[in-house]
Every structure is written in C-alpha cells, then in structure tokens.
Amino acid sequence: QLQLVESGGGLVQAGGSLRLSCAASGGTFSSYVVGWFRQAPGKEREFVAAVSRNGDMTGYFDSVKGRFTISRDNANNTVYLQMNNLKPEDTAVYYCAVRNGWFSRTPSAYKYWGQGTQVTVSS
Numbered sequence: 001q002l003q004l005v006e007s008g009g010g011l012v013q014a015g016g017s018l019r020l021s022c023a024a025s026g027g028t029f030s031s032y033v034v035g036w037f038r039q040a041p042g043k044e045r046e047f048v049a050a051v052s053r054n055g056d057m058t059g060y061f062d063s064v065k066g067r068f069t070i071s072r073d074n075a076n077n078t079v080y081l082q083m084n085n086l087k088p089e090d091t092a093v094y095y096c097a098v099r100n101g102w103f104s105r106t107p108s109a110y111k112y113w114g115q116g117t118q119v120t121v122s123s
Contacts, residue, residue: 002027002112004096009117012086016121020081022096022114030054030074032098036081037107038119040092047105048094049081059103063089086121093118 008020022034035050049060049070058070069082079096094117097110104110 002029002032002098004098004112004114006094006096006114006117009094009119011120011122014087014121014123016086017082017084018086018119020083020094020096020117020119022079022081024077024079024098027112029077029098032100032111033103034070034072034079035097035099035104035110036070036079037095037097037110038090038092039095039116043092045095045107047107050103050105051079052103057103059105061105083119086119088121088123091119091121 003026005023012018036048037045038048039045047061049068051058051070051072055072067085072079095114097113099110
C-alpha cells in the first residue's frame with residue numbers, strides 16, 4: 001500500500017513562500033496522478049493542484065494560479081508544491097493524495113492520502 005508523508009508547512013507572513021513536499025513509499029508512485037488539497041477549519045476539503053504521472057501536465061484551482069507550482073520527481077518518489085505570494089486565505093492543512101486515471105478535483109476520487117501539513121499565513 002502506498003504511503004504518503006507531507007512536510008514543509010509552517011508559519012509565514014503574507015507575501016512569503018513555502019515549498020511543500022509529499023514523499024511516497026511502498027508502491028509504484030509514477031503510476032499515479034498526484035493532487036494537493038487543503039482544508040481550512042470549518043470548511044470542506046478543496047482541490048489545489050494536480051500533476052500527471054510523468055509531470056508533463058498540471059492543473060490548478062483558480063485562486064492559486066500564478067502563485068503555486070506543482071512538480072514531481074519520480075526518481076525520488078516526491079511531489080512538490082511551491083507556494084509564492086501567500087495570502088491569509090491560503091491558511092489550511094495541506095494534503096497530498098494519489099489516484100489512478102486522469103485528473104480529478106474531487107477528493108473522494110483519490111485513493112491514498114497523507115496525514116497533512118499545516119500552513120499558516122499571517123497578515
């Protein structure tokens with residue numbers, strides 16, 4: 001069973017940057033689409049970004065386009081989320097998840113999930 005571990009979260013001021021990592025083990029990581037999601041207190045989990053199996057295609061939630069960049073390194077079984085120009089509304093727990101098939105913005109479509117990493121952006 002594939003296991004995912006997120007890291008890189010923390011506290012940052014508005015306008016700052018963070019890079020999240022999602023490290024995979026226990027499976028064929030390169031065979032999965034990988035997505036990043038986030039969940040703020042009292043809100044539903046929402047799609048942030050996704051990357052195709054070989055990294056040649058990406059998709060983003062409208063509010064993060066131009067600020068966040070998703071990428072993957074299959075040789076090291078890791079996916080990254082570079083987050084620039086962070087805003088207080090980006091504050092949430094960030095999760096990575098994987099699925100077979102094509103991109104999906106629906107959390108229930110993803111098969112394996114990490115435990116999440118907290119991102120807090122102060123104003």
